[in-house]
Amino acid sequence: MTPTIDDIRMAAKRIAAEAVRTPLLASTALDEITGGRVYLKCENLQRTGSFKFRGAYNAVASLSETERAHGVVASSSGNHAQGIAEAARLFGVPATIVMPHDAPSSKRDGTRRRGASIVDYNRATDDRDALTASIVADTGAELIHPYNDGRVIAGQGTIGLEIAEDLARRGEQADIVMVPCGGGGMSAGISLAIAAESPSTQVYLAEPEGFDDYARSLASGSVQRNARTNGSICDALMAPQPGAIGFAINRATGAHAVSVSDAEALAAVAFAFRTLKLVVEPGGAAALAGLLSGRIDARGKTVAILLSGGNIDLDVLERALAA
Known part of the structure; x- marks a missing residue:
């Protein structure tokens, strides 16, 4: 869209x-x-x-009850991750974040504190989009891309x-x-x-x-x-x-x-x-x-x-x- x-x-x-x-x-x-x-x-x-909270909240709020029931997934180095985690927490929705292993600790901690699960990847060697897609395929979660x-x-x-x-x-x-x-x-x-x-x-x-x-x-x-x-x-x-x-x-x-x-x-x-x-x-x-x-x-x-x-x-x- x-x-x-x-x-x-x-x-x-x-x-x-x-x-x-x-x-x-x-x-x-x-x-x-x-x-x-x-x-x-x-x-x-x-x-x-x-x-990032603005776009994350608008995206989660736009989902139907049925879509939210499957949870949400996103890839992020930290700010979109925290935005999605907070928006998901507000709606009582499970959130999984694909995050680079070298993301700032303050962002990782903030994401976990808001209840999201983190899946690590290596920026230099791993394909984050493929990893995210596999989680979507396995869980049926709604993908909320950080910018596209x-x-x-x-x-x-x-x-x-x-x-x-x-x-x-x-x-x-x-x-x-x-x-x-x-x-x-x-x-x-x-x-x-x-x-x-x-x-x-x-x-x-x-x-x-x-x-x-x-x-x-x-x-x-x-x-x-x-x-x-x-x-x-x-x-x-x-x-x-x-x-x-x-x-x-x-x-x-x-x-x-x-x-x-x-x-x-x-x-x-x-x-x-x-x-x-x-x-x-x-x-x-x-x-x-x-x-x-x-x-x-x-x-x-x-x-x-x-x-x-x-x-x-x-x-x-x-x-x-x-x-």
């Missing part, structure tokens, strides 16, 4: 009672650094610590609605909305919402260096795959390739993509902690890294930056602060 703006508006109603309407915060510090008017959409303050799922994309798109609505209440409109990007489900939902609510706004996707499949895909007009499946500090953004549904949306809405290095992501984590007083994980700070590193020119512009997650292990935060 390819979602529409009506699906996103319906998702906003569906998740309203459980998801946090996260704040859109102005930042004078970033205004001074960039010469623009910068706002931060703080999904690191979302339930489960990332934006219209229900998930619609749920994530509610972020874009909120950004446009909150700026409109202040009599403003964004020139640029910049979001972290892995498989492209969230960016597609936001792009779809922004295109409907603020059509002159440009959406930029920030992805890790070495995992620039979106930039290459948008440039070529067809889905491109990454050469590797691990090796970035941005663990949440290492999708093997763009999801087909999201790619079609991002291409149609004219999204742009930039890459940030591990060092830039860690510098953004440290900046968020020291200056903004916010805890953000490296992948969640990718858009902020794109802004701070000058990948986009914010001078004289109104820019909304998405902080997409805050589930960071202490050793990674210490590494960022020591750099």
Whole structure:
């Protein structure tokens, strides 16, 4: 299913009672650094610590009672895992998560704490999609893909609605909305919402260096795959390739993509902690890294930056602060 703006508006109603309407915060510090008017959409303050709860809850809520009875299954390095685990817990549904063995411990612990079962795999040697498919075949559970799922994309798109609505209440409109990007489900939902609510706004996707499949895909007009499946500090953004549904949306809405290095992501984590007083994980700070590193020119512009997650292990935060 390819979602529409009506699906996103319906998702906003569906998740309203459980998801946090996260704040859109102005930042004078970033205004001074960039010469623009910068706002931060703080999904690191979302339930489960990332934006993923929105799409997960919308997907589980969309299932029939019969479908829920068989449980749900998903593959994730941690944020989608926690979102699915929490949504499943709220509905009393069993959840199985296929998770890389090197996923951050905070994300693994959060997934288990919410009642989901974890099946480990090796990013470098195992085929997570095949493993997930075998679980679906054995159990009849409903697969909820982390980004190539219209229900998930619609749920994530509610972020874009909120950004446009909150700026409109202040009599403003964004020139640029910049979001972290892995498989492209969230960016597609936001792009779809922004295109409907603020059509002159440009959406930029920030992805890790070495995992620039979106930039290459948008440039070529067809889905491109990454050469590797691990090796970035941005663990949440290492999708093997763009999801087909999201790619079609991002291409149609004219999204742009930039890459940030591990060092830039860690510098953004440290900046968020020291200056903004916010805890953000490296992948969640990718858009902020794109802004701070000058990948986009914010001078004289109104820019909304998405902080997409805050589930960071202490050793990674210490590494960022020591750099």
